[in-house]
Every structure is written in structure tokens, then in C-alpha cells.
Amino acid sequence: MAPQLKLGNKVRSLRRREHLTQTELASRLEISPSYLNLIEHNQRALPSHLLVKLAQIFSVDLGTFADDSHTRLAADLQEIFGDPLFEEHQLTTNDVRELAENGPASRAVISLYHAYRESVASGAALSGKLIDDFMGANPQHLPSEEVSDVIQQNLNYFPELERAAEEIAARAKSDRSDVYRSLVRYLADEHQIEVKLAPVSRDNNAVRRFDPERRTLSLSEVLSPWSRQFQVAHQIGLLDAGREMNAIIERSQTLLTKPESIKLCRIAFANYFAAALLMPYDEFLRIAEDVRYDIELLQHHYTASWEQVCHRLTSMRRKDAPGVPFHFVRVDIAGNISKRFSGTGIRFARFSGSCPRWDVHAAFLTPGRIRTQLSKMPDGTAYFCVARTIRKSYGGFASGDMLMAVGIGCPVKDARKLVYADGYDLDNLEAAVPIGTTCRLCERMDCEQRAFPPLQHGLSVDENVRGRSFYAPSEIEPPPVERKRKAR
Numbered sequence: 001m002a003p004q005l006k007l008g009n010k011v012r013s014l015r016r017r018e019h020l021t022q023t024e025l026a027s028r029l030e031i032s033p034s035y036l037n038l039i040e041h042n043q044r045a046l047p048s049h050l051l052v053k054l055a056q057i058f059s060v061d062l063g064t065f066a067d068d069s070h071t072r073l074a075a076d077l078q079e080i081f082g083d084p085l086f087e088e089h090q091l092t093t094n095d096v097r098e099l100a101e102n103g104p105a106s107r108a109v110i111s112l113y114h115a116y117r118e119s120v121a122s123g124a125a126l127s128g129k130l131i132d133d134f135m136g137a138n139p140q141h142l143p144s145e146e147v148s149d150v151i152q153q154n155l156n157y158f159p160e161l162e163r164a165a166e167e168i169a170a171r172a173k174s175d176r177s178d179v180y181r182s183l184v185r186y187l188a189d190e191h192q193i194e195v196k197l198a199p200v201s202r203d204n205n206a207v208r209r210f211d212p213e214r215r216t217l218s219l220s221e222v223l224s225p226w227s228r229q230f231q232v233a234h235q236i237g238l239l240d241a242g243r244e245m246n247a248i249i250e251r252s253q254t255l256l257t258k259p260e261s262i263k264l265c266r267i268a269f270a271n272y273f274a275a276a277l278l279m280p281y282d283e284f285l286r287i288a289e290d291v292r293y294d295i296e297l298l299q300h301h302y303t304a305s306w307e308q309v310c311h312r313l314t315s316m317r318r319k320d321a322p323g324v325p326f327h328f329v330r331v332d333i334a335g336n337i338s339k340r341f342s343g344t345g346i347r348f349a350r351f352s353g354s355c356p357r358w359d360v361h362a363a364f365l366t367p368g369r370i371r372t373q374l375s376k377m378p379d380g381t382a383y384f385c386v387a388r389t390i391r392k393s394y395g396g397f398a399s400g401d402m403l404m405a406v407g408i409g410c411p412v413k414d415a416r417k418l419v420y421a422d423g424y425d426l427d428n429l430e431a432a433v434p435i436g437t438t439c440r441l442c443e444r445m446d447c448e449q450r451a452f453p454p455l456q457h458g459l460s461v462d463e464n465v466r467g468r469s470f471y472a473p474s475e476i477e478p479p480p481v482e483r484k485r486k487a488r
Contacts, residue, residue, distance in 0.1 A: 007051075008042040013104075014058045015040075017254065029053055077106055080113045143261040147268050148340065150252045156341050157317035158272060160244035161237075165276035168240055179278060179303065180229040183236065187217065191239060195232060197221045207394060210235055222394050226303050230274050237273030238266070245269040275312045278302060285316050285323050292419040293324060295386070296370075306390055310408045314343050324417055326408045327383075329360055333403055344411055346383060349438035356449045357435045360387040360407030367391075367403065372420045374412065376432035378443050385409035386420050 015025050026036040029050055038044040046054075055061065077099055099106050172186040187193040195217045198209070203220040208231045210217050217235055219228055237245075245266055249256065256262050279302050291297040298309045307330070316323025327346045330339040331354070340348045348354065354361075359373035367389045376382045387407030393400070412429070415421040425431065436442030439452040 007046050008040040011036075011046065011054060012040040013254075014054070014060070018058065025057070028057055076110055080110065143258050143264050146256050146258065146261040147264045149255045150248075150265055151268065151341060153252070153255065154248075155317050155343060156272075156315050158244075158248060158269070158315075159318070160247060161241060161269060161273045162276050162281055162318075164241040164244050165237075165273055166280065168236060169277055169280060180225065180232065183229060183232045183277075187232065187236065191215070193217055193235075195219065205394075207231065208235070210238075220394070224305070226305050226308065229278065229303065230308065233274035233277045234270045236277065237270040241269070241273050271311075272315065275308060275315070278304065279309075279312045281316070281318065282321065284312060285321060288313065288316070288323060289417070293417060294419045306388060307406045310406055313408060314341055317343070324410050324414045326410050328406075328408050329354075329358075330404055330406045331360055333364055335361065338404070344383065344409065345381070346377070346409065347437045349441075353451070354438060355436045355442065356451075357433055357447075358387075358407070359385050359433075360405045363387040363389050363405040363407065364403070370420070372424075374415075374424055374426065374429075374432045375409075375435045376429055378434075378436055380429075382412035382429050382432055383409045384412050384415035384418065384421055384424070384426070386418070 015022070022036050022040070023033045026033040029036065031050070035044065039046055039050075099109065168186075171190070172182055174182040184195045187195060193210075193215045196219070198206075198218040198220050200220065200222055203209075203218070203222070206218070207220045207223055207227070208217070217232070219231055223231065248269065249262055249265055252265070256265060279298075284298075284302075287301060288298060293313065295306060295309050295313075298304070299306060302309070304312075310326075310328055313323065314326045314328045317325070325343045327344045327348075328339065328341045329337060329348065331337050335353055335356075337348060337354060342348060358375070359371045362373075363369075363371050370386060370388045373385045373387075374382065375385060385407055386409070387405055389403055389405045392402045392404070410418070412426055415424070415426050434444055434447070436444060436447075439450050440454060442450075443454055444450075445454070
């Protein structure tokens with residue numbers, strides 16, 4: 001017999017999404033409302049035949065019932081309760097897991113903490129303005145967090161946008177030797193839109209500007225060739241894949257709570273479409289495997305940037321033709337994470353700084369050079385990571401440029417498929433760099449780069465002893481008698 005599963009929270013969430021009562025859903029399942037109530041409260045297991053019926057009723061894949069949402073919620077809650085605000089409340093790991101099982105309640109706690117952090121940041125910014133008339137930027141970008149949740153929920157793979165990109169590529173008859181010109185011609189033929197290059201003196205600090213009335217798309221001449229073709233592809237996505245984008249937004253309503261989140265989501269989807277149009281799935285995956293995921297060679301073939309190629313690598317998640325699963329992170333020189341995606345199960349801190357031992361931070365020590373790292377989390381999970389700095393400049397000498405670092409990584413079991421892993425002893429995890437998610441959640445007490453005490457141990461201070469760092473105490477020195485015995 002097929003195994004029975006307790007998926008009450010998932011059933012309740014899907015029912016509420018469709019605005020069905022328990023009586024209505026029970027009628028469709030041909031069971032009693034009281035039995036459905038027991039299933040939704042995990043007091044009865046969900047039989048396999050009802051699981052199939054639910055997938056048909058809600059038009060979802062069976063894999064929907066096997067996602068890692070509870071795991072991710074538990075990790076988010078653990079990070080939240082790592083805040084010193086909760087130190088006096090002795091919450092155990094089991095307490096957090098039980099709360100995560102109740103999806104709506106746990107999301108409410110996370111939303112409340114978001115609001116708390118937002119108000120704290122706003123208060124700090126207001127205080128700064130009152131003191132020296134300076135308004136600081138709010139570090140908690142809630143709309144972007146919601147968009148990240150949508151991308152994470154879909155594992156950064158959107159088949160609707162992939163199909164739309166394939167259809168447009170066929171209609172555009174893209175010439176690989178000059179993709180930019182092919183896309184410009186497509187806009188002119190299909191939409192009567194003229195693409196113009198705007199001089200820096202007249203671009204009004206906009207790298208792309210579409211005027212629907214004049215039917216013109218203006219691109220700043222400061223854009224690199226790969227950025228120009230990407231922006232044209234982005235605009236085509238907004239024009240021709242709007243229906244597909246709206247469908248994804250519609251099914252993600254529970255995650256997108258603000259109008260700004262929906263706008264940001266549409267921009268993210270247009271970027272996804274652009275990458276799919278410029279780097280078609282099947283061809284891109286085949287070439288990536290041929291060159292053993294050499295990012296620079298993929299850059300040359302597709303006239304793309306390092307970041308664009310890394311983004312595209314994370315979206316190779318089609319069930320019948322998957323690529324290596326990657327996570328992705330982009331940080332600035334201050335350590336702020338501006339983009340992140342976990343396709344490998346690795347956790348990124350939402351509310352605090354990330355681990356300084358990650359290679360993406362070390363990339364700033366050697367700008368422009370590719371850095372590799374075999375790393376291991378406290379639970380023993382190992383990853384192979386690749387990182388490099390990127391520069392973005394939108395002006396001349398006086399404007400300066402932005403320096404960021406972009407990194408991707410995969411589970412160590414997949415690392416042999418990458419050219420960057422040649423020379424590593426992937427079976428010797430003792431040589432791996434010990435990393436963590438963030439200091440408050442990391443149990444490693446021997447880390448000289450620890451910035452805060454771990455949640456599990458709290459702060460322990462001995463004024464007579466200085467460890468490797470203030471929060472990493474030294475080993476206890478044996479009493480004098482024991483030292484003499486050891487000496488003998």
C-alpha cells in the first residue's frame with residue numbers, strides 16, 4: 001500500500017486559496033466534513049487516493065505536497081528567535097518546529113517580526129534625521145523579500161516563461177551572430193517600436209526608457225553590448241509575456257501583499273524571460289555540460305555577463321532535463337545581500353549578516369579573479385562554491401562604479417561536473433572551510449571571525465582570558481596539579 005502522509009496544513013492552505021469551505025471540499029472528495037477537519041488538523045493521515053483527488057481538484061502537481069515550506073519556515077523562525085529580544089524565552093528546537101507546522105501562524109509571526117524590524121529601522125532613521133538631518137535607508141526591503149519568496153517557492157523555474165521565450169525566439173528568427181540586431185528588428189516588425197541609443201547627456205540617468213505613445217525604446221549608450229541586448233529582451237518580455245506573468249502573480253497572491261511587490265515581481269519575471277530568450281534552455285544546458293559549467297566560456301558564447309550566466313544556471317530545474325542545482329548570492333562590499341536564491345538547501349540569513357567565511361565575501365580581496373571554495377556547514381552538509389567580483393559603471397570618470405561579488409554553489413556530490421573542482425579532493429571534507437548561516441545560529445565556538453555569541457550558548461566573559469575573538473572563548477586551562485601530571 002502507498003504510504004499515508006500528514007499534510008493537513010497544505011490541504012487547508014490550498015482550500016483557503018480556492019475560497020472553499022470544508023463542506024464544499026469534503027463533498028468533492030466524497031468524504032464527510034468531520035473527516036476532512038481531522039485531516040486538516042493532522043489528526044488523520046491523508047490517504048494516497050485522496051492525495052490524487054486533491055491534486056486534480058486544485059490543478060497542482062503531486063510534488064506540491066512534498067515541498068520544503070515547513071523546513072524553510074522553521075529555519076526563518078529559528079533565525080527570528082535568535083534575536084536577543086527573545087533571549088529570556090527558553091524556546092527549544094521542537095517548539096520552533098511545532099510552530100512551523102502551523103503555516104498561517106508561523107507566517108504571521110514572521111510578518112510581525114518584519115514589521116518590528118521595519119519600525120526599528122524607521123525609528124533609527126528618524127532619530128538620525130532629528131540629530132543631523134540625515135535620513136538613513138531602510139535595510140528591510142519587504143517587497144523584495146516577498147519576491148524572493150515567490151522565486152524560492154518555484155525553485156526559480158517558470159515553465160510558462162520558458163515556453164513563451166521559445167515561441168518568441170522562433171518568431172524573431174534570432175541570428176546568433178548578432179542577437180541585438182535580431183531583437184531590435186523584431187520590436188520594429190511586431191510592435192512598431194524603434195530602439196534608440198540615448199547619449200549620456202540626455203539619458204536622464206535611465207539606462208532603459210520605454211515611451212508607449214511615441215513607440216520608442218531608449219537605451220543609454222553607457223550600457224555594455226550584453227546589457228543592451230538584455231534590456232531589449234526584457235522589454236519584449238513585458239510586451240509579449242504579460243499573460244504568463246499575470247498567471248504566476250495570480251497564483252502567488254498569498255506571498256505578494258503589497259503593490260510594490262507585484263511590480264518588482266513583474267520586473268523579475270521580465271528578467272527571467274530575457275535570460276530564457278537569450279540563453280534557450282536546451283541549448284544552454286547542453287553547452288554548459290559540454291564546457292563543464294565554465295562560466296567564462298558561456299559568457300563568450302552568449303555575449304552575457306558573469307551575473308547573467310550565473311542567474312541562468314540556477315534556473316535549470318526542468319524535471320526531464322535538470323542541470324546541476326545551484327544556489328546564488330550577490331553581496332556588496334559592505335556585506336549586504338541584494339540577491340539570493342537557494343536551489344541547494346543552503347540557508348541565507350534574512351534578518352542579519354551572513355557568515356564572513358563564505359568565498360563570496362573573500363572575493364573582494366582579489367577583485368576580478370575567480371575564487372573557489374569547498375565549504376561545510378555545522379550539520380555536515382558540504383558545498384562547492386565559485387565567486388567573483390563584478391563592476392557596474394553607468395558613467396565616466398567622475399561617476400565612479402559599483403563593486404559587488406556574485407557567487408554560486410552546488411552540493412559537493414555534484415561538484416565533479418564543474419571544471420572549477422578539478423584538483424580538489426572532494427572526498428576529504430576535513431579540509432573543507434567551516435562556514436555557517438549567521439553567527440547567532442552557528443554553533444562553532446572556535447571561529448575567530450565570530451561577531452556575536454551563538455543563540456545556544458549566550459555570552460560568557462572571563463576578564464582574565466582573551467580567546468581568538470571576544471565571542472570565541474579559549475579552552476579552559478587545567479589546574480596546576482593537572483599540568484604537573486601532564487608534564488611527567
